[in-house]
Amino acid sequence: MNEPQQTLWNYMSQQADKLLIQTLQHIGLTFISLSIATLVGLPLGILIARKESLSGPVLGVAGILQTIPSIALLGFMIPLLGIGIKPAIVALFLYALLPIIRNTYTGITGVDAHVKEAAVAVGLNRWQLLLQVELPLAMPVILAGIRTATVINVGVATLASYIAAGGLGEFIFGGISLNNTHMILTGAIPAALLALLFDFSLSRLQKLSVKKLRKIAVTAPLLFALLSLLYFVPNTAYGSKLTAGFTPEFMGRQDGNIGLEKIYGLKIHTVVINDAVMYKAAYEKQLDVISGYSTDGRLKAYNLVILKDDKGVFPPYYAAPIVRNESLIKFPDLEKTLNLLAGKIDDSVMTELNYQVDYLHRSPDKVAEAFLKSQGLWKEDRSKKTGVVRLGSKIFGEQYILASIYSQLIRGYTNYEVATKTGLGGTKICFDALVNDQIDFYPEYTGTGLLAILQPSRGTIDSLGGDKDKTFAYVKNAFKKSYGITWLDPIGFNNTYALMMRQAQANALAIKTISDLKQYLERK
Amino acid sequence: MIKIQEVSKSFGDRKAVDQLSLEIRAEENLILLGASGCGKTTMLKMINRLLTPDTGQIFINNKNIWDQSAVDLRRNMGYVLQNTGLFPHYSVAQNIAIVPHLLKWDKKRIEKRIDELLEKLHLSTRYRSMYPHELSGGQQQRVGLARALAAEPSILLMDEPFGALDNVTRAKIQEEFIALDELKRKTIIMVTHDVQEAFELGDQICLMDKGKVVQTGAPEDLLFRPSSPLVTDFLNEQRLQLEFKVIQLQALWKWLPPGSGPATTAALPSKTTLWRALAYFKYRGAEALQILDRERNELKAVQFEQLMAAFYQYKKNIVA
Numbered sequence: 001m002n003e004p005q006q007t008l009w010n011y012m013s014q015q016a017d018k019l020l021i022q023t024l025q026h027i028g029l030t031f032i033s034l035s036i037a038t039l040v041g042l043p044l045g046i047l048i049a050r051k052e053s054l055s056g057p058v059l060g061v062a063g064i065l066q067t068i069p070s071i072a073l074l075g076f077m078i079p080l081l082g083i084g085i086k087p088a089i090v091a092l093f094l095y096a097l098l099p100i101i102r103n104t105y106t107g108i109t110g111v112d113a114h115v116k117e118a119a120v121a122v123g124l125n126r127w128q129l130l131l132q133v134e135l136p137l138a139m140p141v142i143l144a145g146i147r148t149a150t151v152i153n154v155g156v157a158t159l160a161s162y163i164a165a166g167g168l169g170e171f172i173f174g175g176i177s178l179n180n181t182h183m184i185l186t187g188a189i190p191a192a193l194l195a196l197l198f199d200f201s202l203s204r205l206q207k208l209s210v211k212k213l214r215k216i217a218v219t220a221p222l223l224f225a226l227l228s229l230l231y232f233v234p235n236t237a238y239g240s241k242l243t244a245g246f247t248p249e250f251m252g253r254q255d256g257n258i259g260l261e262k263i264y265g266l267k268i269h270t271v272v273i274n275d276a277v278m279y280k281a282a283y284e285k286q287l288d289v290i291s292g293y294s295t296d297g298r299l300k301a302y303n304l305v306i307l308k309d310d311k312g313v314f315p316p317y318y319a320a321p322i323v324r325n326e327s328l329i330k331f332p333d334l335e336k337t338l339n340l341l342a343g344k345i346d347d348s349v350m351t352e353l354n355y356q357v358d359y360l361h362r363s364p365d366k367v368a369e370a371f372l373k374s375q376g377l378w379k380e381d382r383s384k385k386t387g388v389v390r391l392g393s394k395i396f397g398e399q400y401i402l403a404s405i406y407s408q409l410i411r412g413y414t415n416y417e418v419a420t421k422t423g424l425g426g427t428k429i430c431f432d433a434l435v436n437d438q439i440d441f442y443p444e445y446t447g448t449g450l451l452a453i454l455q456p457s458r459g460t461i462d463s464l465g466g467d468k469d470k471t472f473a474y475v476k477n478a479f480k481k482s483y484g485i486t487w488l489d490p491i492g493f494n495n496t497y498a499l500m501m502r503q504a505q506a507n508a509l510a511i512k513t514i515s516d517l518k519q520y521l522e523r524k
Numbered sequence: 525m526i527k528i529q530e531v532s533k534s535f536g537d538r539k540a541v542d543q544l545s546l547e548i549r550a551e552e553n554l555i556l557l558g559a560s561g562c563g564k565t566t567m568l569k570m571i572n573r574l575l576t577p578d579t580g581q582i583f584i585n586n587k588n589i590w591d592q593s594a595v596d597l598r599r600n601m602g603y604v605l606q607n608t609g610l611f612p613h614y615s616v617a618q619n620i621a622i623v624p625h626l627l628k629w630d631k632k633r634i635e636k637r638i639d640e641l642l643e644k645l646h647l648s649t650r651y652r653s654m655y656p657h658e659l660s661g662g663q664q665q666r667v668g669l670a671r672a673l674a675a676e677p678s679i680l681l682m683d684e685p686f687g688a689l690d691n692v693t694r695a696k697i698q699e700e701f702i703a704l705d706e707l708k709r710k711t712i713i714m715v716t717h718d719v720q721e722a723f724e725l726g727d728q729i730c731l732m733d734k735g736k737v738v739q740t741g742a743p744e745d746l747l748f749r750p751s752s753p754l755v756t757d758f759l760n761e762q763r764l765q766l767e768f769k770v771i772q773l774q775a776l777w778k779w780l781p782p783g784s785g786p787a788t789t790a791a792l793p794s795k796t797t798l799w800r801a802l803a804y805f806k807y808r809g810a811e812a813l814q815i816l817d818r819e820r821n822e823l824k825a826v827q828f829e830q831l832m833a834a835f836y837q838y839k840k841n842i843v844a
Contacts, residue, residue, distance in 0.1 A: 118609025121572055121681075122623050122671065123599035136613050 011182040025166035028231020033092030045104020062098040088165035096149035103145025107138025147202035162274035174248030242288035245273040297354030312466035317447035327440035342489035368404035379412030392442035531580030542735035555726035563735035602672030606684040768799040779834035783825030
C-alpha cells in the first residue's frame with residue numbers, strides 16, 4: 001500500500017509546476033463564470049420574483065440549458081466563439097445560471113408575506129423593500145444556489161481542457177487516454193478538494209447572521225474578482241508565431257510531444273484540446289498545427305495536410321490482420337482470403353474511406369462494398385456455410401470499415417459464415433478476446449502491438465529505429481512466440497500520429513516537414 | 525378627518541367591499557367589526573393604499589389619498605398587524621426605528637424616541653438589541669405597536685392587533701392600550717371580529733356584513749338602538765355582558781337609593797361601568813357600595829339587589 005502512494009506523491013511533486021498552473025486556471029475558470037452567472041442570474045431571479053408571468057419561461061430556458069450535455073454544449077460553442085477561454089466561460093456560465101436564478105426566485109418569493117406587507121405598509125419603496133427586506137432575508141437561499149453553482153462549475157471546468165482552456169482536466173483526460181492512474185489522480189484529487197473547499201466555505205457563509213453577511217457582501221465581489229484573475233496568472237507558456245493544439249494523450253507520450261521536443265527541439269505555443277474538436281478548430285483557424293491521426297477522414301473534410309516526420313519521431317502504425325494460429329488451421333482458406341487486401345489500401349485511400357464514414361455518415365458496409373467493387377475484388381455471397389469465422393474490431397470508424405471489408409471478402413471467397421463482434425472497446429479488450437478464443441482475428445497496428453501489447457525495453461524500441469519493416473518483423477516474431485498469433489500481410493496504410501496544418505497555410509509558409517516547421521518558428 | 529365615499533372592491537366575482545361610506549372623526553377609535561370575510565380588512569388596507577379600490581374615494585383631512593405618493597401617505601400612518609410583521613433580521617431597536625429612519629430623523633432623536641416607546645410599552649431596555657424571535661408573543665406585539673407609533677403618526681391602522689395572543693396576555697395588553705396616553709390623541713381604525721374587544725376599545729363601532737355597513741354608532745347605540753335585526757343577532761350571544769360593560773352607573777341614577785353621611789375614599793365615581801361595580805361586590809365582598817356623582821354632587825349607597833333592580837328599570841325604560 002505504501003509504495004503506490006509514494007509514487008503518486010512523487011508524480012505530483014514532479015508535476016508541481018504544471019499542477020499549480022492548472023489549479024489556478026481551474027479556480028479562475030470557475031469564478032469568472034460564477035461571477036458572470038451571479039451578475040446575470042441575481043437580477044433575473046429578482047425580475048421573475050416580481051413578474052410571476054416571466055418565471056415559467058425564464059426557469060424553463062435555464063433548465064433546458066442545464067440539460068444539454070457538457071461536451072455537446074462545448075461543441076456548439078466552437079463555431080461561435082472558437083476555442084480557449086471564451087467558450088469555456090460561456091458554457092460554465094450557462095450551467096451556473098439555473099441554480100442562481102432559481103434560488104434567488106425561491107428565496108425572494110419565500111419571504112414571509114406578513115413581513116413584506118408590513119414593509120410596504122410602513123412606507124418602504126420598491127428598492128428599499130428589495131435591499132432592506134427581501135434580499136437580506138432571501139440571502140441564505142441565494143447563497144445555497146451560488147454554492148450549488150460553484151460545485152457544478154468546479155466539476156464541469158475539468159471539461160475546459162477539451163477546448164484548450166486549461167484547468168485540471170488536462171491531467172484527468174491525459175491520464176485516462178494514457179491509462180495512467182497517477183496522472184488521473186493528480187488532476188482529480190485537487191479538483192475534488194477544490195469542490196469540497198468552496199462548498200465548505202460557502203456553507204459557513206450561509207449560516208452567518210444577516211448582519212455579518214452585510215459586511216461580507218461588500219468584500220465578496222472583490223474576492224470573486226481576485227479568484228477570477230487567477231486564471232491569467234500562469235501565462236508561462238512561450239508565445240510563438242503559430243499555435244498548436246495537442247490532445248492530452250499526445251502531450252504525455254514519448255512518441256508524441258515529448259519526442260517532438262527531444263528529437264526536433266520543436267518549441268511551439270501549445271494548448272491542450274480534445275480530438276473531437278481539434279480538427280474543426282484547425283479548419284476554423286483557431287489552431288495552426290494539430291496532432292491528428294494520419295488516416296483520419298477529417299483530414300480530407302477540413303483540407304488539412306500532414307507534415308512529413310523527417311526524423312521519425314512517430315513509430316509506424318501499419319495495419320494488418322492478426323489471427324489465432326488454431327484458426328488458420330481450422331479455416332484453411334482464411335489466410336489466402338485476408339491477404340487479398342494486402343497492400344491494397346494506402347494512406348490516402350484509407351483517409352477517403354474514413355471520410356465517407358465519419359464525415360459523410362455512410363454506412364461502413366456500403367463503403368466497404370463500393371471499395372471492393374472499385375478494386376474488382378467484390379464477389380456475391382456464396383451462402384454455403386461450413387463453419388463460422390469470428391471477427392472483431394475496435395470501436396472506431398476505420399476498424400468498422402476494415403471489419404466490413406473482411407466479412408464481405410470471407411463471404412464472397414470462402415464457404416464460411418462470418419460473425420462480427422465489432423466495437424470491442426480499446427486494444428486491451430480486443431486483444432484479450434483474441435487470446436481467450438472469443439474471436440478468430442481482428443485488424444491491429446504494428447505500433448500498438450509493439451508499444452501497447454509487447455512493451456519491450458527502451459533499447460529494443462530504439463534498435464528498431466521507427467523502421468516500418470523491422471518493426472513488422474519484430475512484432476510478427478514476438479507474437480508468434482508469446483501468444484501463438486500470426487500477423488498476416490500489412491494492408492498498406494500507416495495510421496500513425498502526425499502533425500498537420502491547413503493546406504493553404506502550409507503552402508504559403510512553404511512548410512512540408514516538421515523540420516521546416518521548426519525552422520519557420522525560429523526565424524525572426 | 526377620514527372620509528370614505530362609496531368605496532367598492534371586488535376580488536374576481538366576489539364583492540369584498542360594496543359601496544361603503546364612513547366618516548371617522550379626529551382622535552376617535554373606530555372599530556370595524558364583523559365576521560370573517562365581511563370585508564373589514566380589505567377596507568382597512570385601502571386606507572393606506574395596500575389595496576386599490578375599484579370605485580369610490582377616500583379623503584384624509586379633505587385631501588384625496590390618491591393625490592399624494594403612497595410612500596409618504598404610509599409613513600404618516602401607523603400600521604399594526606396580527607402577525608406583527610416585524611423584520612426578523614432587525615433588532616427590536618432597529619424595528620422601532622424603521623419609519624423615523626425613512627423620514628431621516630437624526631440619530632439622537634431616533635434613540636430618544638426608542639427609549640421613550642420602550643418605557644411606555646413596559647419593555648425593558650435589555651430588549652433593545654434582541655431579535656423578534658427571542659421575544660414572547662405579547663412582547664412582539666408591543667414592539668409592533670411601538671414601530672407603528674415611532675414617527676408619531678396621527679392615524680393608526682390596526683388589523684386584529686391582539687388576535688394572535690392568548691386570553692391572559694390579550695386582556696393585559698388591551699388594558700395597557702386603553703391606558704396609553706399617546707393613543708388618546710390618535711385617530712385609530714381597528715379591525716376585529718371580537719365583539720368584547722370592540723365594545724371595550726371602541727368610541728364608534730362600524731358593524732359590517734358582506735362588504736356593507738350594517739350600522740355605525742356608539743356601543744350603546746348598537747346595543748339599545750339596533751338599526752336592524754342583523755345587529756341584534758350579532759350581539760345577542762354576549763348581550764348581557766356587553767350591556768353591563770356599556771352602562772355607566774350614572775345612567776341608573778334615578779333608580780338608585782340615596783346614600784347618607786360623608787363619602788368614603790372607596791366611593792365609586794358615577795362614570796364606572798355596571799360591570800366594574802358588579803365586580804366590586806364579588807371581589808371586595810362588600811355589603812353596600814357608595815357611588816359619588818361629582819357633577820351633581822350626590823352620593824348613593826346601593827346593595828347588590830338594588831343595583832340589579834335599577835338595571836332592570838333602566839332596560840324597561842329603554843324598550844318602552
